[in-house]
Amino acid sequence: MDLRSVELGKEFTVKSLKGKDSPAVKKLTAMGLREGKRAKLLLRNGRVLLLRVDNSRLIIDNNLASYVEVA
Amino acid sequence: MKKVRVAVTGNPNVGKTTLLNWIAGTHLKVGNWPGVTVEKKEAVIEFGGYKIHLVDLPGVYTLEPVSEDERIAVSFLEEEKPDVILNIVDTPNLEKCLLLTAELLEFGRPTVLVLNMWDEAKRIGMEVDTERIEELLNVKVVRTVGRTGEGTRGILPAIVEAYEKNMVPKISYGEEVEAKLRKISERTGFKNKRDLIKVLEESPERKELEAKLGKSFSDIISDERYAFSHGLFKEVVKKKGEKGRDLTDLIDRLALHPVLGFLLFVVVVYVAFKISFDFSTPFVDWVDAFMVEFLGPLTGVILGSLGFPDWFVRFFSEAVIGGVGFVLTFVPLIGTLYLMITILEMSGYIPRVAFLMDRFMHKLGLHGRSVVPLIMGFGCNVPAIMATRTIESTRDKILVTMMIPFMSCPARLVVYAFFISIFFRENPALVLTFLYLLGILVAILTALILRKTFYRGSLTHFVMELPPYRFPSLRTVLTITWVHVRDFLYRAGTLIFGASIFIWLLLNTPPGVKEVSDSVAGKIGKALVPIFEPIGIDNWKVTTSLIPAFLAREIVISSMGTIYTAEGYTDPPEDFNFSEELKEKVSSLGGAVRDAFLSLVTLKIVAFEVEEEEDETLKGMIAKDFTPASALSFMVFILIYTSCLGTFSVLVREIGKRRAVLFLGYSFVAAWIFSFLVYRTASLILQ
Ligand SMILES: Nc1nc2c(ncn2[C@@H]2O[C@H](COP(=O)(O)OP(=O)(O)O)[C@@H](O)[C@H]2O)c(=O)[nH]1
Ligand SMILES: [Mg+2]
Numbered sequence: 116m117d118l119r120s121v122e123l124g125k126e127f128t129v130k131s132l133k134g135k136d137s138p139a140v141k142k143l144t145a146m147g148l149r150e151g152k153r154a155k156l157l158l159r160n161g162r163v164l165l166l167r168v169d170n171s172r173l174i175i176d177n178n179l180a181s182y183v184e185v186a
Numbered sequence: 187m188k189k190v191r192v193a194v195t196g197n198p199n200v201g202k203t204t205l206l207n208w209i210a211g212t213h214l215k216v217g218n219w220p221g222v223t224v225e226k227k228e229a230v231i232e233f234g235g236y237k238i239h240l241v242d243l244p245g246v247y248t249l250e251p252v253s254e255d256e257r258i259a260v261s262f263l264e265e266e267k268p269d270v271i272l273n274i275v276d277t278p279n280l281e282k283c284l285l286l287t288a289e290l291l292e293f294g295r296p297t298v299l300v301l302n303m304w305d306e307a308k309r310i311g312m313e314v315d316t317e318r319i320e321e322l323l324n325v326k327v328v329r330t331v332g333r334t335g336e337g338t339r340g341i342l343p344a345i346v347e348a349y350e351k352n353m354v355p356k357i358s359y360g361e362e363v364e365a366k367l368r369k370i371s372e373r374t375g376f377k378n379k380r381d382l383i384k385v386l387e388e389s390p391e392r393k394e395l396e397a398k399l400g401k402s403f404s405d406i407i408s409d410e411r412y413a414f415s416h417g418l419f420k421e422v423v424k425k426k427g428e429k430g431r432d433l434t435d436l437i438d439r440l441a442l443h444p445v446l447g448f449l450l451f452v453v454v455v456y457v458a459f460k461i462s463f464d465f466s467t468p469f470v471d472w473v474d475a476f477m478v479e480f481l482g483p484l485t486g487v488i489l490g491s492l493g494f495p496d497w498f499v500r501f502f503s504e505a506v507i508g509g510v511g512f513v514l515t516f517v518p519l520i521g522t523l524y525l526m527i528t529i530l531e532m533s534g535y536i537p538r539v540a541f542l543m544d545r546f547m548h549k550l551g552l553h554g555r556s557v558v559p560l561i562m563g564f565g566c567n568v569p570a571i572m573a574t575r576t577i578e579s580t581r582d583k584i585l586v587t588m589m590i591p592f593m594s595c596p597a598r599l600v601v602y603a604f605f606i607s608i609f610f611r612e613n614p615a616l617v618l619t620f621l622y623l624l625g626i627l628v629a630i631l632t633a634l635i636l637r638k639t640f641y642r643g644s645l646t647h648f649v650m651e652l653p654p655y656r657f658p659s660l661r662t663v664l665t666i667t668w669v670h671v672r673d674f675l676y677r678a679g680t681l682i683f684g685a686s687i688f689i690w691l692l693l694n695t696p697p698g699v700k701e702v703s704d705s706v707a708g709k710i711g712k713a714l715v716p717i718f719e720p721i722g723i724d725n726w727k728v729t730t731s732l733i734p735a736f737l738a739r740e741i742v743i744s745s746m747g748t749i750y751t752a753e754g755y756t757d758p759p760e761d762f763n764f765s766e767e768l769k770e771k772v773s774s775l776g777g778a779v780r781d782a783f784l785s786l787v788t789l790k791i792v793a794f795e796v797e798e799e800e801d802e803t804l805k806g807m808i809a810k811d812f813t814p815a816s817a818l819s820f821m822v823f824i825l826i827y828t829s830c831l832g833t834f835s836v837l838v839r840e841i842g843k844r845r846a847v848l849f850l851g852y853s854f855v856a857a858w859i860f861s862f863l864v865y866r867t868a869s870l871i872l873q
Contacts, residue, residue, distance in 0.1 A: 135405065138252040138578055139647035145247035146651060147282040149412065157435075158442055161545035163554060165442065165652070170278040170310070172434075172652040174541050176553065179647035 118156075118164070118180035126155045127185040134182050146173055148183070189237045190349050193263060195290060196274035197283050198245030199534075199653040201302040201332035205274060206242055207662050208338040234346040241268070244575075247282075249289040254575035263293060270349050272341070274300040277307035277314065277329075280423065284415035291357040294378030296348035297325040300341060305331045312427030319422050324356045333659045359410040362398060366391050383407060434534075434654040441535070447542050458530060459618070462523040464785035468778035469518035470603070472771075477511040478804065480771050483762045500752075501690060508751030508804065509686030509744040510678050516600040516740070517671060523596050524670040525663065527565045532658035536561055540650060550630060551637045553648040556586045560629070563593030566670075567833045571840055585636055587841055588849055589629035591828045594622050600740040601824045605817040608809045617818070625825050628856060677738060685734035685741045689748045692730075702753050721823065721861040722816030722869070727753070737831045739824055750807045814872040819865035826857035 121127050129152045134140050147168045148154060158165040162177045196202045210229035229240045243262055244255040251257045263271075273290050275283035280301070291297060301307070301314065316327040326344040330337035347353075357379060358364055367382045370389065376382050386392055392403050399406055441447050482503060489499045530536060537558060544554030556577070562570035570590045577583040602621060610617045692707035699705045703712075703726065710733070711726030718729050731745035812820070828834060828850055837846035 137647070139649060141250055141252060141408075142247060143649050144408075144412075145250075145282075145285055146649060147279075158438075158541075160442065160444055160541055162548060163541055163544045165438075165541060169281060171282065172654075173649060174554070174652060175649040176544075176647055179649060 116185060118175075118183040118185050119177055121156045121185060123156055123159060126153055128153055130184040130186045132183055137182075139179055140182055143173075143175065143179065143183075147171060148173065187232065187235065187237045189239055190270060190345065191239045191266065191268045192241065192270045192272050192345055193266075193268035194240055194242045194272045194274065195259065195263075195286070196245060197247050197276065197279075197286060198651065200245070200274050200276040200283065201330075202242065202245060202274050204332035204659060204662050205300065205302060205330060205338060205341070206240065207665055208332065208335045209341055210240060211665075231342070233342045236346060236349075238342065238345060240272070241266075246286065248286060253578045258575075263290075268295060270345050271295050271297045272300065272345065273297060274302050276303045277301045278303055278310060278312060278427065280314065281415065281419040284418055285411055288357060288411045288414045291323065291325075291355045292379040292383070294354055294380070296351075296353045297323075297355050298341065298344045298348050299323070299325050299327045301327060301329045302332050304329045304337065305333065307427065310427035311425060312423065313425040315422045315424060319418075322356070322418065322421065324353050326353070333657070335659075335661075357414065359414060362395060363406065363410055366395055432654070437655055438538070438652075441538050442541055444542075447538070451539060451542060454530070454535065458526040461786065462519065462526050463614070463618075464788070465782045466518040466522040467785070468781035470515055472775055472778040473518065474515045475774065476771055477507060477515060480767050481511065482507045484764065484767075487762050497694075504693075504748050504751040505686040505690040506683075509689070509748040510683050512747035512804065513600065513678055513682055513740050513744045514675075516603060517674065519599065519603060520596050520674050521667060521671045523599065524565065525667045528663050528666045528670075529658060531562075531565075532656070532663060534653040534655045537650065537652050541652070550585075550633045552582060552585060552633065555648050555650050556582060559586055560589060560593055563590040564595065566595050567591050567593065567830065568836050571833070571836045574840065584841055584845075585633050587837070588636060589633050591830075591833055591837075591849075591853060592625045592629040592632065592826065594625045594825055597739045597830070598825055601743055602821050604743055604805075605812070605821055608805055609812070609814045609817045617821075621821060621825055624822065624860065628826055628860065632852075632856075681737050682741055682744050685737055686744050686748050688734055689730070689745045690752070693749060693752050702749070707749065720865075721858060722813070722819045722865040723823075724816075725811045727811065728820070732829070735824075735829050739829050742824065742829075746808055747804060750804055754804075754807050813869075815865055815868035818868050818872075819861040822864045823857045823861040826853060826860055828853040 118127075129148060129150050131150055132140055132144065132148075135144075148166070152168060154166050154168040156164060157167050157172070163174050164177065164180055166173045166175065194202060194206060206229060210231050228242070231238050231240070241262065243259045246256045246259050249256060249260050249263070251260050262268075271290050271293065273287055275287065287299065299319065301316065307314065316329060319325070319327050326348045328337060328340045328344050330341070332338070354377075359367075366386055367379065369391070370382050370385050371377065374382075374385060376385065386395075387403055395406060396403055401409070441450055443450075485507065486499060486503055489502060539561060540554040540557050542554070543557045547554050547556055559570045559573040559577075562573055567590050570593070571587050574583045574586050574590075577586065598621075602618060606614050606617055689707060692710070693702055693705045695706045702708055707730050708726055711728075711730030714729040714732070715724055715726055718724070718732075723729060727746065727749045730749060731742045734745055735742035828837075834846060834850060837849060841849075
């Protein structure tokens with residue numbers, strides 16, 4: 116399952132990332148969302164998701180979220 | 187003195203600009219959203235017998251050149267070869283920050299690692315072994331708290347030490363990769379990792395490595411970097427610290443709520459404007475009175491009694507006091523507005539709007555993130571346009587760039603404040619809201635037109651970080667506000683003064699011309715009248731003022747000041763009582779201070795409401811040539827037409843000359859059409 120179907124307020128682990136050569140995915144990894152990381156879905160507003168990874172908060176769009184396989 | 191060039195690097199929001207302010211006490215702009223430091227900013231300080239030259243690079247997460255920001259940072263590091271790299275990290279987010287650190291260490295330059303936000307790290311119970319970092323990496327480590335300045339004194343000595351000892355940092359990757367790099371080093375003599383990796387990428391060994399490790403070269407290298415930063419993190423962080431639910435989460439529940447968050451946004455904007463206007467108005471009035479009733483007559487009397495020629499006394503009164511002085515009146519307004527904007531910027535609130543507005547921006551074919559440069563546009567269009575460099579997609583960048591010039595900046599506010607104080611004293615808030623919203627509407631229409639015509643394309647992905655809410659340091663906020671005010675004063679002293687002289691000369695050509703309307707200025711203005719007549723501007727004095735206003739919008743006010751003073755010129759008064767007037771001005775300043783603070787306890791915007799009729803003053807003279815409808819139309823014209831040299835030149839740089847010129851023409855036509863509509867409608871309503 117990918118990040119889009121995570122329930123609000125739930126923690127998850129990043130299993131893998133698709134499209135690793137795309138700039139957005141590279142940026143996402145650099146911002147801390149890497150394979151094996153635990154993260155939490157804090158909020159959802161239309162097309163955007165708010166995540167918490169370690170001590171930082173990231174906003175990503177739904178489309179990009181579909182590149183993130185989670186468990 | 188020997189020069190030491192230092193590149194200041196770090197992720198966005200790590201406190202880079204705040205620290206620079208502590209070190210250099212200086213001129214650097216600070217912000218709390220990703221991408222405010224997009225311009226290359228510098229500071230030079232003398233320390234320990236060196237001239238230390240600091241260059242603030244854009245905040246980036248990695249050196250892989252994906253967006254313009256990263257390209258700027260990489261090319262600076264590669265081409266300018268700084269003597270020392272100052273790497274600032276946000277300690278609670280150390281693990282994430284260390285990726286960039288690894289990439290920076292590869293350059294093999296002496297490095298100083300600054301662990302900022304040490305206070306936050308302590309609060310969450312994080313423990314970092316800084317000596318171990320120094321030992322492992324052969325770098326200097328400094329711990330700092332940007333908000334209070336704690337530890338910042340240690341930065342310059344660390345830079346000097348790293349430089350003098352030529353501390354080459356140590357960084358090692360996995361054995362397979364290192365073995366290849368060693369071979370290449372023997373073959374080529376290269377030392378630093380970055381060069382070695384580049385050679386390896388082009389050499390036949392690359393294939394061997396890829397086959398052996400079973401992944402692509404770029405994956406190998408980036409995995410090595412992650413492994414290095416992760417390993418280092420584990421080694422030096424004794425306690426990770428646990429961040430419970432904090433204040434930011436609490437505020438975000440309100441601020442990011444789809445409905446309440448929107449209301450909060452409206453309240454925040456209202457309060458910011460309310461304070462800017464109401465707090466500053468008493469001071470604006472005071473400065474105005476000071477110029478017109480005190481400084482003007484005083485200089486007239488002094489210059490006259492010193493035996494200066496008549497034309498010079500007139501020049502001084504018309505171009506200097508009438509032109510430049512008139513614009514200076516608005517310094518308190520500009521100052522408080524910038525203060526508000528800076529506080530908002532540094533508090534971390536602005537990027538939240540990106541999350542809130544995404545749904546709406548999506549309708550325009552843009553990401554929520556594009557809202558950030560648009561909001562910056564309310565502070566000044568120029569840095570806002572430069573901030574679009576963080577946008578990876580060219581299409582999005584162009585769309586946003588062409589929306590920004592319609593965001594109403596403080597220079598436009600000077601023009602509004604002037605007309606509102608004459609014609610709309612009853613409803614200042616209504617008129618201002620109308621103008622700001624109209625600007626936004628034109629921006630939206632522009633985006634829609636562009637999207638339907640030239641820039642169809644689809645959306646790319648987006649990801650951005652939301653920094654925690656932070657109390658900005660008062661010192662930094664005041665420094666930045668002062669930098670803006672200083673810019674405005676500088677412009678008044680140069681550009682606006684120049685424009686005033688220019689206008690004054692036109693008014694007095696041919697020499698000895700009797701009626702100002704017969705001067706060259708009058709002739710040019712009259713030739714332009716037919717273009718502006720349909721929008722209610724039928725006076726040559728006003729159309730003439732529009733020409734130099736292309737340099738900066740507030741010049742329209744200074745030019746009108748010069749022209750009208752010239753027309754209504756009266757000789758300096760005979761009976762000017764210096765000490766009486768001075769006493770009066772000092773005591774009225776006290777009243778202004780009281781009024782300013784009193785205004786803070788009311789809820790309604792009251793600015794511009796309290797002023798008595800004035801006829802003989804400059805304002806009174808200008809007022810006679812406008813009606814409420816034509817004043818409104820004029821403000822709309824100034825709002826929409828990109829009458830600003832700074833904006834035009836940054837447009838040329840960012841989107842090219844052809845597009846910039848087309849855009850200028852477009853903004854003129856749009857301005858004319860909207861002014862026409864507003865004028866016709868207002869003429870019917872406001873009688
Ligand atoms: N608590 C705390 N806040 C800090 C510290 N350093 C900077 N800040 C705040 O963090 C915010 C972002 O700082 P800024 O200098 O704009 O970061 P930049 O994006 O890296 O230039 C501002 O509100 C600063 O006042 C620090 O050491 N501790
Ligand atoms: Mg900054």
